[in-house]
Amino acid sequence: MSVTPWHVTGRVDYAKIVEQFGCKSIDTVLIDRIERLTGQTAHHLLRRGIFFAHRDLNELLDAHERGEPWYLYTGRGPSSEALHVGHLIPFMFARWLQQAFQVHIVIQLTDDEKFLWKDLTVEESQRLARENCKDIIACGFDAQKTFIFTDFGYMGHMYPNVVRIQRCVPMNQVRGIFGLSGEDSIGKIAFPAVQAAPALSTTFPHLFGDRKDVRCLVPCAIDQDPYFRMARDCAPRLGHPKPALIESTFLSGLRGLDGKMSASDPSNVVFLSDTPEQIRAKVNRHAFTGGGATLEEHRKHGARLEVDVPWQWLNVFMEDSKRLEHIGNEYGSGRMLTGEVKVELANVLIQVVERHKAARAAVTDEVVDAFMLDVRT
Amino acid sequence: MSVTPWHVTGRVDYAKIVEQFGCKSIDTVLIDRIERLTGQTAHHLLRRGIFFAHRDLNELLDAHERGEPWYLYTGRGPSSEALHVGHLIPFMFARWLQQAFQVHIVIQLTDDEKFLWKDLTVEESQRLARENCKDIIACGFDAQKTFIFTDFGYMGHMYPNVVRIQRCVPMNQVRGIFGLSGEDSIGKIAFPAVQAAPALSTTFPHLFGDRKDVRCLVPCAIDQDPYFRMARDCAPRLGHPKPALIESTFLSGLRGLDGKMSASDPSNVVFLSDTPEQIRAKVNRHAFTGGGATLEEHRKHGARLEVDVPWQWLNVFMEDSKRLEHIGNEYGSGRMLTGEVKVELANVLIQVVERHKAARAAVTDEVVDAFMLDVRT
Numbered sequence A, B: 001m002s003v004t005p006w007h008v009t010g011r012v013d014y015a016k017i018v019e020q021f022g023c024k025s026i027d028t029v030l031i032d033r034i035e036r037l038t039g040q041t042a043h044h045l046l047r048r049g050i051f052f053a054h055r056d057l058n059e060l061l062d063a064h065e066r067g068e069p070w071y072l073y074t075g076r077g078p079s080s081e082a083l084h085v086g087h088l089i090p091f092m093f094a095r096w097l098q099q100a101f102q103v104h105i106v107i108q109l110t111d112d113e114k115f116l117w118k119d120l121t122v123e124e125s126q127r128l129a130r131e132n133c134k135d136i137i138a139c140g141f142d143a144q145k146t147f148i149f150t151d152f153g154y155m156g157h158m159y160p161n162v163v164r165i166q167r168c169v170p171m172n173q174v175r176g177i178f179g180l181s182g183e184d185s186i187g188k189i190a191f192p193a194v195q196a197a198p199a200l201s202t203t204f205p206h207l208f209g210d211r212k213d214v215r216c217l218v219p220c221a222i223d224q225d226p227y228f229r230m231a232r233d234c235a236p237r238l239g240h241p242k243p244a245l246i247e248s249t250f251l252s253g254l255r256g257l258d259g260k261m262s263a264s265d266p267s268n269v270v271f272l273s274d275t276p277e278q279i280r281a282k283v284n285r286h287a288f289t290g291g292g293a294t295l296e297e298h299r300k301h302g303a304r305l306e307v308d309v310p311w312q313w314l315n316v317f318m319e320d321s322k323r324l325e326h327i328g329n330e331y332g333s334g335r336m337l338t339g340e341v342k343v344e345l346a347n348v349l350i351q352v353v354e355r356h357k358a359a360r361a362a363v364t365d366e367v368v369d370a371f372m373l374d375v376r377t
Helices: A014-021 A028-038 A057-065 A085-101 A111-117 A122-137 A151-168 A171-178 A186-190 A192-199 A222-238 A276-286 A295-301 A309-317 A321-333 A338-361 A365-371 B014-021 B028-038 B057-065 B085-101 B111-117 B122-137 B151-168 B171-178 B186-190 B192-199 B222-238 B276-286 B295-301 B309-317 B321-332 B338-361 B365-371
Strands: A051-055 A070-076 A104-109 A146-150 A215-221 A244-248 B051-055 B070-076 B104-109 B146-150 B215-221 B244-248
Touching (some): A014 A222, A028 A057, A028 A085, A051 A222, A057 A215, A057 A244, A070 A192, A085 A104, A085 A215, A085 A244, A104 A122, A111 A122, A111 A151, A111 A186, A111 B151, A122 A146, A122 A151, A122 A365, A122 B151, A146 A151, A146 A365, A151 A222, A151 B111, A151 B122, A151 B151, A151 B186, A171 A186, A171 A192, A171 A222, A171 B186, A186 A192, A186 B192, A192 A215, A192 B186, A222 A244, A276 A338, A309 A321, A309 A338, A321 A338, B014 B051, B028 B057, B028 B085, B057 B070, B057 B215, B057 B244, B070 B085, B070 B192, B085 B104, B085 B244, B085 B338, B104 B122, B111 B122, B111 B151, B111 B186, B111 B192, B122 B146, B122 B338, B146 B365, B151 B192, B171 B186, B171 B192, B171 B222, B186 B192, B192 B215, B222 B244, B309 B321, B309 B338
Parallel strands (some): A070 A215, A104 A146, B070 B104, B070 B215, B104 B146, B215 B244
Antiparallel strands (some): A051 A244
16 A cells, blocks of 8 residues: 555555554544534535544634634646546535535645646646636535635745745655655655645735634545645744644545546546446446355345445445445345446436536636636736 | 855866856957947956856857847845945946847846745845845846846746746756755755746746747856756757856955855945945955065065955956056056055945945835836736
8 A cells, every 4th residue: 555645556544544644533523523513414425434534623623613714725736637526525525614614715726736747738737727627616616715726827926935835844854755756856846835835824815814823624635645744844833823634535446446546547437527328337347346246145245345336436426325324234235236236326426427517517717717816916 | 166156165266167167268259249249349347357258158149140139137136135346246247238239138036045045034035125126226227128026026927937947857956056955945946947937038928928039148147157057958948049148257355355255244345335434444454455565575576466356356346447457557566555556446436336326316116116017917
């Protein structure tokens, strides 16, 4: 198993990661507290342990109870036009947090990062960022409380905080965290400060004025933790609170639970642009299941849910918890067959994707401009 | 002897530097060519070998003869409010080049660099940059053809080219050129790309549109050569011509020719804010001379001009070449005394400084705004 911000390989042992990384598990006490504070049932991604770890979430909720302001920060590296269903997870959850707590969210599109790591032009990175922005808006963020920006577009405003962070961080620290070598570019070693800067409230004077005490909560996949360990190290030295984190597992590819879904292998992935027929075909052909080798065996022992991709994916995408529980019982005991569960998954995915397509089609250029408003003018 | 962009120590052997750095000496053939192309007598800093080395200056002049556009680029790190007379050299010369060739000049104030290297706040760096800008404007630049910018102010526009350069340059290359260690900040290793970006014409779309073929000439002290070796390495890979350089010696401190004048030792330095009395006192008390130990010895052997600070400084600041030659003959042969030469130097410096003060007093905030115009709006 290896987990870095750029690669996830092997079967991920999340308990081990919590221990290695030094973050904390999310328990029912914490989930209950969130429900009490928001007056809402917790999002299924939280109840089902997809968001499973955190840093300083209790301190953030303490501040919330004292009536202090805070904001959400998430983002995406726009390396591809074709988002897949896994990309929705942080945005679905962030959107829920936004409406549940009624807070601002800032969303960073790291077009500079993708330019530095991939074989793209600046212009292509910028174009992809704008396309991805439409997908993000389609997740339902509140236009009044959401600021989406690209690094190329917003650097004029971020640069003082980027340099403040850069001054805090020695090269050895970044090389240690991210595993860079001397042959890597000076852009790669400088970049982590660009991803850390939005965790400081003064990066957004149009939202928070010059207040340094506005806390930040970052919903992200656990592989982004190293970035924010660095940010948490710097923030107090710059007079800001440490950003809090709420961290998710990865969605695996269709073909098995090892690693993280990657758009580079289309048969392993369900894209947000796939047709219903494509989705059914991919789930039927490629989804790795824990069902028995024969019908007889399956009826006898049931499905091994812990290695079953449809079951894992249903946990992420099926909102109806009662139905999910029913499927778990029936499938795990062998009464429900693999083919039936695949149909359940395909139906849920088709619903998610079609709903997304419709929402995205409604995102005009004017809507994008409104979310990415040029705060410079 | 050691020459890096941050420290110059020991007696500098400029012939050796030309050889080590791989730049070229400026000879009379090249000076004659500049006079022919501009129809002007070359500036005394060029005729007297203060600007003594170059890279690709002939190629730039070829382009000029073909009627192709080019521009000047110079800058300053605003680490101190108190500029000294040595700081004037690149600006005096750049101003002459601007009027002789009638070209644009861009002037970078690296407030971010000073923040990264010195114990300053961002705000103090920005304030110093604006103060230094007044001193630069006072050198007489053409308001129609001059763009002065700070890195904090202009990064929003430079950033794409900064990242393009950063992607070209591996960490090992910067560490080799600048002698940084793993304990140095990620800001320091990334910064050289910020100083390289203005050598690419596309950094200034408001001046050059999207033309990539506009050549750049950088007048600077020889210690900045490493920065531009890196820029010259990257530029062709980004579709731009290599920036040409025209490079000066350093002005030594008053107390001897070793090293470079540094504002950190006030008695070694003449500031642009010094009074005439302070200047006379500093020259009299602190200037190291090559005069004889006794009057008799001086009359017999003459002054050793090659170690004499007043003589070196007169070469930089006395415009009247006939008078300078006369002083050289009389002083070198012992007919003129050290005290008399010190009076000559003090008079010249007082004239330079008083002229500068008067010009600076005329630089209002409105004038600064006009030179630093916010091209974002």
